[in-house]
Amino acid sequence: EVQLLESGGGLVQPGGSLRLSCAASGFTFSNYAMSWVRQAPGKGLEWVSTISDSGGRTYDADSVKGRFTISRDNSKNTLYLQMNSLRVEDTAVYYCAKMTDYWGQGTLVTVSS
């Protein structure tokens, strides 16, 4: 059974940093690109970042470019999202996804003073 378990969310002040993790199991993690997708309260889904299977290529939405960094450790079957210079508008539930097949339960990031 495929499982994606996010962690690392929480409350952070504007300008602060947070690192999200996603532990994957039930499939050969190193064979697949992985993504982060977020959903602001009451809003739709927004793609954030994608990383290739090897980690050699990354793709970011314009809204997070230069502030967020996606990475992975295939030896640990874990996906990461380093979020810096956080803004109030980054407040959302962040989902780890093997697009579009499997999704984690999400972790809530709240950016507020």
Place this chain on the structure above:
Amino acid sequence: QAGLTQPPSVSKGLRQTATLTCTGNSNNVGNQGAAWLQQHQGHPPKLLSNRNNNRPSGISERLSASRSGNTASLTITGLQPEDEADYYCSAWDSSLSGWVFGGGTKLTVL
């Protein structure tokens, strides 16, 4: 980043048929196909149909997906109360090098 276009809401009666649409362009839906996701309040999205219009195991045969040009469609027959949810389409955009989503359609079963 430009997204896909979905009607904000659709309302249909119990046991009726609903068709949801998703319009993109030749860089995303027209070229890559679109996946359909269902999301109930407070839950993560769930795949209903992949970009090749195939249903994953366990997804009801009442659902079927198709595409014509730059528009993808999801048809749900024999509507049930549990079909009431938000529905999103998604596609890889080869021009943007990123995933794009529709704004979502809220399906109400009357």
